[in-house]
Amino acid sequence: MSTSNSRIYFDNAATTALDAEVLDAMMPYLTDKFGNPSSIYSYGRESRLAIENARKSVAKILNAHPAEIFFTSGGTESSNTAITASVRDLGCTQIITSPIEHHATLHTVEHLACRGEATLNYVQLLSDGHVDLDHLEQLLSEHDGKTLVTLMHANNEVGNLLDLHAVGEMCKKYGAIFHSDTVQTVGHYPLDLRAAPVHFISAASHKFHGPKGVGILYINENVKIKPMINGGSQERNMRAGTENLYGIVGFAKALELATARFASDSAYIRDLKMYMKDQVAQAIPEVTFNGDVDGRSLYTVLSVSFPKTEKSEMILFNLDIQNICVSGGSACTSGADQGSHVIRAINHNPNQVTVRFSFSRYNTKEEVDQVVSKLKDMI
Numbered sequence: 001m002s003t004s005n006s007r008i009y010f011d012n013a014a015t016t017a018l019d020a021e022v023l024d025a026m027m028p029y030l031t032d033k034f035g036n037p038s039s040i041y042s043y044g045r046e047s048r049l050a051i052e053n054a055r056k057s058v059a060k061i062l063n064a065h066p067a068e069i070f071f072t073s074g075g076t077e078s079s080n081t082a083i084t085a086s087v088r089d090l091g092c093t094q095i096i097t098s099p100i101e102h103h104a105t106l107h108t109v110e111h112l113a114c115r116g117e118a119t120l121n122y123v124q125l126l127s128d129g130h131v132d133l134d135h136l137e138q139l140l141s142e143h144d145g146k147t148l149v150t151l152m153h154a155n156n157e158v159g160n161l162l163d164l165h166a167v168g169e170m171c172k173k174y175g176a177i178f179h180s181d182t183v184q185t186v187g188h189y190p191l192d193l194r195a196a197p198v199h200f201i202s203a204a205s206h207k208f209h210g211p212k213g214v215g216i217l218y219i220n221e222n223v224k225i226k227p228m229i230n231g232g233s234q235e236r237n238m239r240a241g242t243e244n245l246y247g248i249v250g251f252a253k254a255l256e257l258a259t260a261r262f263a264s265d266s267a268y269i270r271d272l273k274m275y276m277k278d279q280v281a282q283a284i285p286e287v288t289f290n291g292d293v294d295g296r297s298l299y300t301v302l303s304v305s306f307p308k309t310e311k312s313e314m315i316l317f318n319l320d321i322q323n324i325c326v327s328g329g330s331a332c333t334s335g336a337d338q339g340s341h342v343i344r345a346i347n348h349n350p351n352q353v354t355v356r357f358s359f360s361r362y363n364t365k366e367e368v369d370q371v372v373s374k375l376k377d378m379i
Helices: 019-032 044-064 075-090 103-114 133-142 164-173 246-258 262-284 312-321 340-346 364-378
Strands: 067-071 090-096 117-120 146-150 175-182 200-204 215-219 301-307 354-358
Touching: 019 246, 019 301, 044 246, 044 340, 067 164, 067 246, 075 103, 075 175, 075 215, 090 103, 103 117, 103 146, 133 164, 146 164, 146 200, 146 312, 164 175, 175 246, 175 301, 175 354, 246 262, 262 301, 301 312, 312 364
Parallel strands: 090 117, 090 146, 146 175, 175 200
Antiparallel strands: 067 215, 200 215, 301 354
């Protein structure tokens, strides 16, 4: 999506542009339909109805029950809630995660471990960055108490996809609770929660052309946890506070559009990613690609490691000057450039500089060509 100053935006895994149709769906709730959803007069009932219709729509698309969908402020809140509740309410005494999770997960599990509320184990990774399922089974079998397994469905930096069913079935076998951060996959892949053996998933609408500040936590109906925020009866007594009405309407609309366009958009974006991979490899033969780039991987993300030189060390800065938006590690920490914990865990090569390119339906091959020619000059 080119803006007036011809900016090229290749950082869609960080956030996406708001779809015009989503904004149209939200507008009435930002203007005329401003009633408090908890008020009993018709104005409030209209807002309440909008929220419940959004919940039904989201549940239908994800093949869940509306009572299993809770609206939150986004992926971070959803993951924090699921992980903390698994330990405090569901009695998990061990947490198993991976070293390449999003910080919303890693910082939460570290906090619980530091407080002595649970022991923490990291599952090993295979050379291509996938989770070692044999090691996961070993960790599950060695623990006597109840375990929480929290593993992301797709890695936000290198794009590797987890086999959700294999992990879910393994958790079932050992009576473990399974939470998956599906922030990079909801709105990008069809998910069937009736068929997926998972207790919790987290999602955020700004990853699929919806508004920022709104997400969902799916809680399987067989799981009972205590309220996340106290003070009111909103979200079926689970999350007090006046609902983010227009955000919720926007979440549902964005998910509806993403689902309707899945076949065409995913094919188009995958083609763009592979085109860029080929063009970069031709232009700069010394590059390497991180993760399982040709295999089980997001069609939206391409992680490239360039040989480190005096020129390439400034690559992010130079791309930014050229009005090209990309990220080094994860954008959520781009202000403090400590390098990426994900790249360190998968490909610890100090002689490389890693850049993540991530695409959306608004990007074009012309943009790829422009970026590749700029990269060639910079390396």
